[in-house]
Amino acid sequence: MRAVLSIVWKEFVQLRRDPRLFPVLFVSPVLQILLLGYAANLDVREIPSVVCDLDRSAASRAFLDEFVNSGYFTVRARPERMADIDPYIDGGRAALAVVVPRGFGDKLAGSKPASVLIIADGSESQTATIGVNYATSIANRRAQRIVFDRLERVRGPGPKPALVKAEVRVWYNPELRSRNFMIPAILGLVLMIMTITLASMGIVREKEAGTMEQLIVTPIRPYQLIAGKLLPFTLIGLVEAGFVIAVARLWFGTPLRGSLALLFLMCLAFMLNTLAMGLFVSTVSRSQQQAMFTTIFLVMPMILLGGFVFPVENMPPLFQLVSRAVPTRYFFVAIRGIMLRGAGWPELWPQAAALLILGTALFALSVLRFRKKLD
Secondary structure (H helix, E strand, O other), rough: OOOHHHHHHHHHHHHHHOOOHHHHHHHHHHHHHHHHHHHHHOOOEEEEEEEEEEOOOOOHHHHHEEEEEEOEEEEOOOOOOHHHHHHHHHOOOOOOOEEEEHHHHHHHHOOOOOEEEEOOOOOOOHHHHHHHHHHHHHHHHHHHHHHHHHHHHOOOOOOOOOOOOOOOOOEEEEEEEOOHHHHHHHHHHHHHHHHHHHHHHHHHHHHHHHHHHHOOOOOOOOHHHHHHHHHHHHHHHHHHHHHHHHHHOOOOOOOOOOOHHHHHHHHHHHHHHHHHHHHHHHHHHOOOHHHHHHHHEEEEEEHHHHHOOOOOHHHOOOHHHHHHOOOHHHHHHOOOOOOHOOOOHHHHHHHHHHHHHHHHHHHHHHHHHHHHHHO
């Protein structure tokens, strides 16, 4: 135990002697969550749009007023011809266009079906999909109001037709803020990048400096060297997790409904995987530059297949199967469950078990390879 503590102390002394490393370790995670917290926002509001009223009737103006006043769209222009719409869509100045054709008001007055044209920029598929859904919902709501107003005029104060009304209740995230979905995952992103990078670079730096040979000839055993190397990065990871959680809670207002102790426990289970990956990277890398590129190679699939942005359930079956070997898949579920739903151990033990099993396998593989390198 004394040998392990000596190596831990040596690592902290090396970190203290590098003045450039402190901002990377403690300032960079806060900057990352601030930048990603604002940039990684899936909420679509104020979609730049143009409206073209070819009918110029009271009915068309009432429809476009409802469209404009909905709060989802920002009208950039009101061209008088359809040909004038193209420059706005082609130049990226508008993502959606609504055209009310001639005869719109006359058709409604004659109880005939009337249509409007919605043009969307499909190069931004997410904005286009949400914008079309908003516009279609506004059109349907307007059509429903016209029908009921007409029925009320015809029937008078008598019985009204039955209407099924959906009462929507959104649990855990009532405002449907995508930021509440993204920020807990950013904690996993920061932990993953920092711990893999620190573990791999810390050991490879010993190789480049020639001090690894000095450690090998000492009485220190391989497991003591591994423990002494990785324990400081574990403590640093927990401190960084605390920083990120504090910023998420106090700055962005992200809820923390579950147990803080369980959250840190899941962070430890996750770091068992990431530190094992860092140790493995150090065994296949001969320079810090090579370790950095190998880390990037590992991090990208973990982000894409872990459900950071894209739900795992929407992936093809093959990639869903591959994602079962990705630790971030389980950690993202656990961290969002603790922070947003207040989930506890009975709900999250499958994720914890998966992280422990994967982490143990990765750690065993990395330790065996590291021992072989030392021998």
